[in-house]
Amino acid sequence: MVREAVGGNVLLRSIVALLDCEVICGHEVLDIEVPFCFAADLMSDVLAFSAPDSLLITGLTSVQSVHTAHVADCRGILFVSGKQPSPEALKLARDNSIPLLATAHSMADSCGILLHHGLSPASKA
Amino acid sequence: MTQPIPTSRPAGEAKTDEVLYGESFRIVGNDFEHGGEVATRVKAILKQLGFPTDAIRRLSIANFEAEMNVIMYAAEGSLELAVLPTAVRVTVSDRGQGIPDIEWAMQEGHSTATPEMRARGFGAGLGLPNIRRNSDEFNIESTVGVGTVLRYVVYANGKAGS
Numbered sequence: 001m002v003r004e005a006v007g008g009n010v011l012l013r014s015i016v017a018l019l020d021c022e023v024i025c026g027h028e029v030l031d032i033e034v035p036f037c038f039a040a041d042l043m044s045d046v047l048a049f050s051a052p053d054s055l056l057i058t059g060l061t062s063v064q065s066v067h068t069a070h071v072a073d074c075r076g077i078l079f080v081s082g083k084q085p086s087p088e089a090l091k092l093a094r095d096n097s098i099p100l101l102a103t104a105h106s107m108a109d110s111c112g113i114l115l116h117h118g119l120s121p122a123s124k125a
Numbered sequence: 126m127t128q129p130i131p132t133s134r135p136a137g138e139a140k141t142d143e144v145l146y147g148e149s150f151r152i153v154g155n156d157f158e159h160g161g162e163v164a165t166r167v168k169a170i171l172k173q174l175g176f177p178t179d180a181i182r183r184l185s186i187a188n189f190e191a192e193m194n195v196i197m198y199a200a201e202g203s204l205e206l207a208v209l210p211t212a213v214r215v216t217v218s219d220r221g222q223g224i225p226d227i228e229w230a231m232q233e234g235h236s237t238a239t240p241e242m243r244a245r246g247f248g249a250g251l252g253l254p255n256i257r258r259n260s261d262e263f264n265i266e267s268t269v270g271v272g273t274v275l276r277y278v279v280y281a282n283g284k285a286g287s
Contacts, residue, residue: 043246067161071185
């Protein structure tokens with residue numbers, strides 16, 4: 001399983017542009033600032049090591065990804081590798097006002113692009 | 126129940142063991158579809174009660190891990206929530222296989238999870254350590270073939286550096 005973390009300050013809207021994201025829900029909150037991004041497919045890793053207010057980058061599309069983002073105070077979720085959230089995950093995200101993005105880039109490429117654009121490594125661990 | 130919970134303990138005011146709000150939530154084993162709903166509902170309750178953000182996050186993480194443990198390893202269980210003036214006390218009891226070696230299970234990376242559990246993002250051997258890490262008080266009792274009882278407390282102003 002993959003776990004990566006990058007940190008800095010960036011608008012969600014900028015991440016959408018950098019990674020050519022589809023905005024699945026949360027169009028109204030694209031101007032929020034994201035101080036960190038945390039990438040993992042293991043939700044326990046997110047719960048154990050992510051900092052509050054992170055953007056969760058994951059390939060896990062089940063409803064547990066949204067529950068994890070919610071309880072860990074993530075500012076949104078970016079699904080990688082062209083993956084789309086399940087209908088249950090999408091409904092839960094809408095109910096809790098959690099923006100969902102999707103990109104065709106892989107998890108590693110997504111982290112690399114964000115790092116390349118000035119975000120420095122950071123995590124709670 | 127919308128009074129903000131104080132972040133420090135005023136001497137001579139509310140009794141610290143007085144239960145301001147209590148509720149019991151049922152958890153069904155192997156019900157991955159609803160895994161996380163209890164933690165999400167408890168989080169909403171604590172936000173409404175005005176519990177501090179950091180404490181809500183720590184408690185929510187502990188609750189989510191505990192809820193998923195019941196779903197993954199037990200037939201059924203419950204999460205008992207008791208909101209006190211300066212803390213939240215949680216008891217998670219299950220009827221299930223129990224834990225043969227608690228000391229082993231409390232170490233990070235030690236897990237008996239199946240590939241299916243891991244595919245759902247859990248079973249990395251971080252659950253119990255993560256609950257303890259996010260709690261200010263933690264206790265676990267388990268009987269093989271009977272079940273497990275977790276008791277943990279999160280203080281409103283607890284655990285520096287978490």
